[in-house]
Amino acid sequence: MSRQTPIDTNHMVATIDAATLAARTGGSWHDSARSKDVTITNIEIDSRKCRNGTLFLALPGSSADGHDFITAAATKGAAAALVSRPNDAISLPQMVVPDVQHALTALGSAGRDLHRQAGGKLVAITGSVGKTGSKEMLAHGLNRILAKTGGCHASRASFNNHMGVPMTLAMLPDSTMPAVQELGMNATGEIAALTTLARPDIAIITRIADSHAGRFNSLDDIAAAKAEIFDGLAEGGTAIINRDDAYFEFLADRASRAGAGHIITFGTTDDADAQLISATDSDDGTAVKASLFGRPVSFQLGMRGFHWAMNAMAVLAAADTLDIDAVEMGKKLHDFNNLLGRGAICSGLFNGHNITLIDDSYNAGPASMKAAFGSLSNRPADVMVLSDMLELGDGTDAAHTALGPAIIALRPRILITIGSAMARMASVLPAGITHREASSPEDATALLASMIRDGDTVFIKGSNGSGAWRVAADLLSSFESSQPAAAGEANHAA
Numbered sequence: 001m002s003r004q005t006p007i008d009t010n011h012m013v014a015t016i017d018a019a020t021l022a023a024r025t026g027g028s029w030h031d032s033a034r035s036k037d038v039t040i041t042n043i044e045i046d047s048r049k050c051r052n053g054t055l056f057l058a059l060p061g062s063s064a065d066g067h068d069f070i071t072a073a074a075t076k077g078a079a080a081a082l083v084s085r086p087n088d089a090i091s092l093p094q095m096v097v098p099d100v101q102h103a104l105t106a107l108g109s110a111g112r113d114l115h116r117q118a119g120g121k122l123v124a125i126t127g128s129v130g131k132t133g134s135k136e137m138l139a140h141g142l143n144r145i146l147a148k149t150g151g152c153h154a155s156r157a158s159f160n161n162h163m164g165v166p167m168t169l170a171m172l173p174d175s176t177m178p179a180v181q182e183l184g185m186n187a188t189g190e191i192a193a194l195t196t197l198a199r200p201d202i203a204i205i206t207r208i209a210d211s212h213a214g215r216f217n218s219l220d221d222i223a224a225a226k227a228e229i230f231d232g233l234a235e236g237g238t239a240i241i242n243r244d245d246a247y248f249e250f251l252a253d254r255a256s257r258a259g260a261g262h263i264i265t266f267g268t269t270d271d272a273d274a275q276l277i278s279a280t281d282s283d284d285g286t287a288v289k290a291s292l293f294g295r296p297v298s299f300q301l302g303m304r305g306f307h308w309a310m311n312a313m314a315v316l317a318a319a320d321t322l323d324i325d326a327v328e329m330g331k332k333l334h335d336f337n338n339l340l341g342r343g344a345i346c347s348g349l350f351n352g353h354n355i356t357l358i359d360d361s362y363n364a365g366p367a368s369m370k371a372a373f374g375s376l377s378n379r380p381a382d383v384m385v386l387s388d389m390l391e392l393g394d395g396t397d398a399a400h401t402a403l404g405p406a407i408i409a410l411r412p413r414i415l416i417t418i419g420s421a422m423a424r425m426a427s428v429l430p431a432g433i434t435h436r437e438a439s440s441p442e443d444a445t446a447l448l449a450s451m452i453r454d455g456d457t458v459f460i461k462g463s464n465g466s467g468a469w470r471v472a473a474d475l476l477s478s479f480e481s482s483q484p485a486a487a488g489e490a491n492h493a494a
Helices: 018-025 066-075 100-117 131-145 164-170 190-198 210-215 219-232 248-257 306-321 326-331 366-375 393-401 404-410 420-426 441-451 468-482
Strands: 002-008 011-017 042-044 054-057 080-083 094-096 122-126 179-182 202-205 238-242 262-267 274-282 285-292 295-301 344-350 353-359 383-387 414-418 434-438 457-461
Touching: 011 018, 018 080, 018 094, 018 100, 054 066, 066 080, 080 100, 100 122, 100 164, 100 190, 122 131, 122 190, 122 219, 131 179, 131 306, 131 326, 164 179, 164 190, 190 219, 202 219, 202 306, 210 366, 210 393, 219 248, 238 248, 238 306, 248 262, 262 306, 274 306, 285 306, 285 326, 295 306, 295 326, 306 326, 306 366, 344 468, 353 468, 366 404, 366 457, 383 441, 383 468, 393 420, 414 420, 414 441, 420 434, 434 441, 441 468, 457 468
Parallel strands: 042 054, 054 080, 080 094, 122 179, 122 202, 202 238, 238 262, 262 274, 353 457, 383 414, 383 457, 414 434
Antiparallel strands: 002 011, 274 285, 285 295, 344 353
16 A cells, blocks of 8 residues: 655655555565565665665666665665565565666656646756756745645655656655656656656756757757657646747747647746846845736745746746745745755855855856856855866867856956866966866865965855865865854755
8 A cells, every 4th residue: 555654844755565565566575574564665776875664776786786785775774675686694675576777667657656646746847957956946935835735745856867766756645745856867868768757747948058068969959858858748738948048949849749738938038927027146145026927026035146046937937837826935935045066155164264165066067157157246256166067078178268257257366176177277367366276176175275264255166077066075074073064954867
């Protein structure tokens, strides 16, 4: 059987018993006597994150095999493991299936089936930039405005690929609680598979940009791959598209041909359904003035930056489509802030100096760099730590060179770079900006420690694989060891 189990005041997930797990995966228990009392309330692929009620997935990988970590999962309190090779020496209950990934997909499909049958609506979000932040913003607002009825069910962190999406869908409650799911990709066809599994009632594309240029031949190909989200749209569902995007007409046509019953637009133009009129940064975030389907709206958004205000338009359009008062929802976004890695601002002691960290280190591409630099215009950083933007292919040098004028305009005292592309860009900057090339994230942290001054503001950004986030983590660790953390709680494919 499957039922809703309260996790906290804002969340409910399905509870899956032993018989239901076998039925949904098509597997069998290795030792039925051990499995009779199994109850699943959580799914993990990392044994270190297991807890009571966790189903541990023993997925094979390129560098490690999950079957080698079943004992570690049991030590952390896991309730059972999903395996393709049972181990008689391990006491943890083991559900045996021919293929763990296929079984996970089946779990996700079953979870979404029950959620949909109960009347639950699902919002899927993709885009070259802003999809994780938009997902978090929508979930935040829904949790606030629907607190008395349980809030919403949203994918964790960036659970947006062939593992993260079914893991989230598998635990959907069979209720009318709305769900929010991020969809990412690294290649053509990936979003098509994910959206077919998620079957969204509402599909949002935040923006098309060249963040994936190294994996695609052209921006046209990126737009086509992102447009796959409409392929799984429920019959008569709603597409929400950026009216300012150069690919708007293409995306709207794709949505219509996929069977969208409604196309809602957001942007700055007068014909946008959710129109952003102005966004003014302040110490408290961003003051937003907008028009939602002809209704004037003003609200305070906790995050700073025009790009956050723009994504808020898509979020409020989704709320309206879910029959939620979008004006009231806007009022719930005043405390949406401090997403670690995505612009969170916090202060603390680093190497004996009081500093402020602007942590935008989660990831980076040309579009997100431009947006982040724009958000610094009213609060320039004394020190910038930038690591290479990855997956840009032949456009790598040009994309990095294009950052130079914005950095010059921001006039940081110090620029620390990690990676050869950022170093080449920085090598031609004016002498008034002190540039230091770090050989590694650890070297960048050491350079920062030797050059920092009391009262400095440090901005950190770069692609996940190039390591800027490690420098941010070092600073946050220093803050935590010296005083209570000031940052808010933070909560992959691109």
